[in-house]
Amino acid sequence: MNIYVGNMSYNVSESMLRETFEEYGSVDTVNIITDRDSGRPKGFAFVEMKDDGQARAAIEALNGTDLEGRNLSVNEAKPRAPRPTGGSRW
């Protein structure tokens, strides 16, 4: 399951996020989003967990909790938006 983690502090790194989620299950990947044009953090991240039960547990456990002085928003992630000028040739 993909997990969205928003309202993050810029002090948290991917390893910190991973360790935080590892408390509730096995983390597959963690991906902190940075602005590709400016290279600065966007303040949110995605965590992928293979086990849905563990993912849900992590979401309920970590949503609304404080991390590095920021209140986290954790919930299931939505699929990435399709880009304009990409994919289809129609």
Added chain:
DNA sequence: GTTGAGCGT
């Protein structure tokens, strides 16, 4: 500071 990317991996 709130829903990710990239040009042939």
